[in-house]
Amino acid sequence: EAQVTQNPRYLITVTGKKLTVTCSQNMNHEYMSWYRQDPGLGLRQIYYSMNVEVTDKGDVPEGYKVSRKEKRNFPLILESPSPNQTSLYFCASSGTGTGTYEQYFGPGTRLTVT
């Protein structure tokens, strides 16, 4: 089954404790992206990657890091999480055939930073 998976699905952590949210896709997609979703703000892009070792900032990259060492994986790293990073996070992927306008989203990771 074609899918994007994220782990963990739920995470409660404390301020300053480094964490990684994993994202993996099995569709051989070149493009992957991370979004955060907050009430009233819609989805905002954090980082995206056009292919292995190629990443770029989205609209809200501060406080986040990413890496793309393998085509299927695109982890999101919070080096020193803060309460304002409490949010619902989505990973997405798309192939170059459809362009980035048709993205497949993972199930989401709900992060709470206390």
Place this chain on the structure above:
Amino acid sequence: GQSLEQPSEVTAVEGAIVQINCTYQTSGFYGLSWYQQHDGGAPTFLSYNALDGLEETGRFSSFLSRSDSYGYLLLQELQMKDSASYFCALRGVTGGGNKLTFGTGTQLKVEL
């Protein structure tokens, strides 16, 4: 940058037709997408307009007018399962078309 505006909420009755509007400001874009998101779920792709005009996919249609900086999603023969949030999203020219900017979403409530 880019910004998109949508009504926060729309209510319609089962079987009716509803239009969800999206107005935008951008310095350049490749196209406008629409996504559906049910409560607790992930966004799913519905439709894309690269050119002006109407794109039809079953009960869903999407329209774009670049001259008016405006698009809409049209849902026909509404069903209860269409109750969800709907987002428009611009694929901007910045970043080679790899940046997608979403609107704040419209919550559609379908009533009996």
